[in-house]
Amino acid sequence: MFARHNTLTAALFAAAVCAMPLAHAEQQYTYRSADIQSFGNGYQPVAPVSDGQAQVIYYRGTDGQQRGSANVYVDREFHTSLLPGGYTAFCVEPGSRTLGAYIGDAPSYRGKTTDLYSAKLEGGKTYFLKVRENGNGAPLAVTRADAERELAGSRAQVQALSRASKVQQCNFVDKPAEAFKDYALSGDVLFAFGKSGYQDISSRGRVAILELVTQLNREHAKLDRVVVVGHTDPIGSYQANQTLGLKRAQTVRRLLIDGGIPSTAVVARSAGSSEPVTDECYGSKAEQVVCNAPNRRVVVRVDVSGQ
Known part of the structure; x- marks a missing residue:
């Protein structure tokens, strides 16, 4: 569970998994023609990363109840805006990080100034975080299996340029071929x-x-x-x-x-x-x-x- 300036508890570490179960849930969000340039490719299971990075999959459910986008911040810097059915995948250096997603964030921009939620991310781990629709900016930690059920039909959010300086390109590690x-x-x-x-x-x-x-x-x-x-x-x-x-x-x-x-x-x-x-x-x-x-x-x- 994320908390303001508190270290992440075991609940989130339980959501970081190295196995790769593939799971899906039926899509509920209907994409409008105006959304086409906002989304990229559909979600595919992500590969593991090296021990020098932590990987984050931040997503918004396809049945998002709130109108508008959810601004995602990494260490108080804007990363992207998630629409219902959108996700972002990124990597950061392991250690303490401030993360959050805020619906209707303007003009207060709470993710930069207040309501800051910190977590200690471990190297080589993948974390699945979901946007809360109730106005709480704290990330909701989800197990990989549950997350990938909800990510079925979700598409990468591509309309915004990340300004988060701590976000890195992921260095994926080779996996043995699946049998x-x-x-x-x-x-x-x-x-x-x-x-x-x-x-x-x-x-x-x-x-x-x-x-x-x-x-x-x-x-x-x-x-x-x-x-x-x-x-x-x-x-x-x-x-x-x-x-x-x-x-x-x-x-x-x-x-x-x-x-x-x-x-x-x-x-x-x-x-x-x-x-x-x-x-x-x-x-x-x-x-x-x-x-x-x-x-x-x-x-x-x-x-x-x-x-």
């Missing part, structure tokens, strides 16, 4: 075109998922990390495809849990149309829909590193 096995389910078998809900799953789709659960239990002694990734075709907007992919992944996740896989082991995320199997589809819309069938899929990725 996993993928199981692909045809999106056209699971859902009708454009559909994604639990009630939209076809009878063939339900059978396919139950058969997959049986196969997973047969092939793996333990299932402690399963990532469900929704993929779409490129027809439609970027945001619509991200949302559709996420909803489909969440539906398949629910059915895997119904089949007996522990809910704590299964997370969902969306790749949208960013990872096509084929990208050479032309002609009329009907022809493109047929050609893009391989791109419409849900991939169930099983971590086998401990097996």
Whole structure:
């Protein structure tokens, strides 16, 4: 918990993790055309940093109740302004740092002068902090798993130039390649075109998922990390495809849990149309829909590193 000029307690250190579970939550914020230049790429899980840096992911929920942006300050200097559904990722030197995010900050600019919240950040750690919507500028420490559920569909905030002199470019460390096995389910078998809900799953789709659960239990002694990734075709907007992919992944996740896989082991995320199997589809819309069938899929990725 952050406190004015107090050292960070164990609660925040519990939120700093080196493992990388992938998790997602359905997007609720609707991006307006005026927001397009305010946002960059969608959130992707961040790599660990060297011991000489601490990494901070500061984000604002997609369901932000307050209007306007939240000004983020690092050591009393302006870093960025977060809109609902936006996030910023940055690094600082380890040690005591003053952090906060303030909605409706002007003209008092409390993050520079008052309501200062200090924390001791450890080198090599990644901290996930959420903007409070109740007017309290203190960062809300969140575990990585919970944060990445909420970060699904969030996009980098890019409209403001950071003036925080202590913010550094992150020096990421190489990680061993993850060991996993993928199981692909045809999106056209699971859902009708454009559909994604639990009630939209076809009878063939339900059978396919139950058969997959049986196969997973047969092939793996333990299932402690399963990532469900929704993929779409490129027809439609970027945001619509991200949302559709996420909803489909969440539906398949629910059915895997119904089949007996522990809910704590299964997370969902969306790749949208960013990872096509084929990208050479032309002609009329009907022809493109047929050609893009391989791109419409849900991939169930099983971590086998401990097996």
